[in-house]
Amino acid sequence: MAQPLSAARQEILARIRAATTDVTSISIHHGRKLTARPGDPGLLAQRVADYRATVTRTDDVAGAIAALLAEHGARRVAAPPGLPADWLAAIPEAVRDEPPLAHAELAALDGVVTGCAHAIAETGTITLDGGPGQGRRALTLLPDLHVCVVRADQVLADVPDSIAALGDTTRPVTFVSGPSATSDIELERVEGVHGPRRLAVVLAA
Amino acid sequence: MRIALFVTCLNDTFAPSAGRATVEVLERLGHEVVFPEEQTCCGQMHANTGYADLAAPLARRFARVFGGFDAVVSPSASCVAMVRGQYPGLVGETVPNVYELSELLVDVLGVEDVGATFAHRVTYHPTCHGLRGLGLGDAPLRLLRNVREIELVELPEAETCCGFGGTFAVKNADTSAAMLTDKLRCVLDTGADVCTAGDSSCLLHIGGGLRRQRAGVRTLHLAEILASTG
Amino acid sequence: MSFPDAARVELDKAQQRRNLRKATTTIRAKRAAVVAEVPDWEPLRDEGARVKDEALHDLATHLERLEVAVTAAGGTVHWARDAAEANALVARLTRAAGSDEIIKVKSMATDEIGLNAALAAEGITAHETDLAELIVALAGDRPSHILVPAIHRNRAEIRDLFEAELGETGLSTDPAALTAAARRHLRERFLRVKVGVSGANFAVAETGTVCVVESEGNGRMCTTLPDTLITVMGIEKVIPRHADLATMLTLLPRSSTGERMNPYTSLWTGVTPGDGPRDFHLILLDNGRTATLADPVGRDALRCIRCSACLNSCPVYERAGGHAYGNTYPGPIGAILAPQLAELRDHTALPWASSLCGACYEVCPVKIDIPTILVHLRSRVVREQGAPPSERLAMEAMARVFASRRRYEAAQRGARLAGLAAHLPGPLRTWSGVREPPQAPRRTFRDWWRSR
Known part of the structure; x- marks a missing residue:
């Protein structure tokens, strides 16, 4: 590291120590005790729909995936490593991310089908942590349609439960609550800016 | 109960009827009201304008004048909020026990019907220092609802500041005026003939605006309505 | 341009006033609805403040x-x-x-x-x-x-x-x-x-x-x-x-x-x-953050998580708009952050850009007591930058009047209080174009009390 920069480090730390000499006791609160409580799939479905994403509740996941892709006219669809075989089979033309596709190739696909780490009922959120069947972050970002499968036993209660379930993970995590959106022009909400413009959640019974 | 009245310098000089009404209400309920004549100003204007050094002696003076009373009442949420909020930093632990009028009546004395009669269409503006500074909640409205023959109408956007803010009205006169204009529109929209509040400062500001517009709407301190017997 | 001058210009922008009013009203209502869904919101705000304080x-x-x-x-x-x-x-x-x-x-x-x-x-x-x-x-x-x-x-x-x-x-x-x-x-x-x-x-x-x-x-x-x-x-x-x-x-x-x-x-x-x-x-x-940290009252501003709830709740921001604050951080949080992160002397008007109505404090998720910090910064401006001499003199004169019952009553009798106030940057002066000035009645409250 160049000398002036480490000088900056020393000086900032010294300034901080000088600024807080009056602080004699620091309240350490040991954080909240978090546990990953299960959540209500019905509430999840309702809350996801509040974001104007679609929710399909089914016990035939593969059938639902096929129907959703057909509905959106999605043929060439990205498949992350570890996607269950029957979901993969529901994709008309699965494009595997092994070896990794270039960003431009991903952007040209019609959609992506993934699972998730878990979901948050209270906020209608899908949590992705790059685990099996989810893929790297770019995979759920560049294609215009994201079909995401949530098993009922993956539904957690609220945000703190999700943080508890993630533990001290060092893998990248993305919380997805509905399709990308903006209200930047006269506060009028527009769904679909830079991420997938359509999010379709399949909630497996 | 023996209650000391802190009338405030503003009421004493510019709105004496609010002080008189406070005395009348409490005496009608059978309480003894005393008025320590040494009182002047709590120092709020100095403190909130950046002159804590000049406010501190006034705060100490106030603590001496009112220190011996079990309960002090004031028809001004703003000055009570000053005493409660800023005095600990100015005078230490010897802060007198000061209550805003509606707070004393409802929360301390447990009275919601003060036996008043007031046959007018009235709208109530909760002042910022009463609403947020003291957390008066609906105490003033509970008192008003028990006034006979009164027609209470809800003020739209009631919880928005009227734009007074002490020195703010002078240092930021244009913004203050814009806030007042919106408040006046809300008051006029109610069709009330009286606008009431628990702070004469805000009422002087709102009332001055209403008079300028020749709106025909009067401002009255909450105490004056509670003192009215028709 | 100082806040009052900038605000005067911004207040005349009708389109901006309409947009701001719509935006702040809409977001305020949405916020209130989703906050009401959280049963332990107030303890959660305390927790948010504690988390930030522990680090700061x-x-x-x-x-x-x-x-x-x-x-x-x-x-x-x-x-x-x-x-x-x-x-x-x-x-x-x-x-x-x-x-x-x-x-x-x-x-x-x-x-x-x-x-x-x-x-x-x-x-x-x-x-x-x-x-x-x-x-x-x-x-x-x-x-x-x-x-x-x-x-x-x-x-x-x-x-x-x-x-x-x-x-x-x-x-x-x-x-x-x-x-x-x-x-x-x-x-x-x-x-x-x-x-x-x-x-x-x-x-x-x-x-x-x-x-x-x-x-x-x-x-x-x-x-x-x-x-x-x-x-x-x-x-x-x-x-x-x-x-x-x-x-x-x-x-x-x-x-x-x-x-x-x-x-x-x-x-x-x-x-x-x-x-x-x-x-x-x-x-x-x-x-400027370490300088802010050095002020035991002002440092709470560093808890800010840039949510902008204080902007949306502020009647001053809603009317004057963000540009009037002349800084990256507008609204109530800007009025306490800008003078601290930058030089106090460059932002002496900002601590007064508030009626101290307290709506910002009520919605702040990390419980920054913005009104208290504003008053604290006003004191710092007066102390460190110096107030206009006429203001200081008037404030001192008022303080002398209030320090003695005799002088106070004399001021009342001679309507001198009102007269003095006319020269003050105090609440009784310059009632500008939209309000009639208050009239002091002939008899003060204490006159009435003595006459009973």
């Missing part, structure tokens, strides 16, 4: 811990004492990555240090990717709100701007069409530019995890697709532990956009092979 009161320890964790996860940590050092670092790192352009997520810290202009001076082009920031940048304008920076512009202006600057033709004024145009324009840049720059909403000392909260997906694009990611973060953004994200991620979206959760929240820790940037640089920025 022992900031050196937390920053060193963060540095260790980020470094262990393959990132590089840099320290910048001021804006110039931070800007120079971003420029050097960008060139080292072989690029002369960056894509940028909306970030208050990079606005504060004037990064885009500094990079332009070095021949590096910064592409704003947040829709509102893009609008503001294309118009050569300044943001007017923390959350919705282009709220002062209407759709027709934005259509004209996009047609002139983005080479679009035949655009409608429909926000969906304008948003689609921005998507077309930016998509190519997301795929091409090799360096991304972001701010940070939170950084976890314990794990080195950085968090960015956003809506449009441009944040995900900028933090995921480039080979190199540079995050510029104020040192006050550090929080102690991963579990604290549970508190902050419940407080922030509900307070900010009035949503249960914002569309996208990203967490990353250093670099992850095969997923995202290969190089990650975290720049820890002081730029």
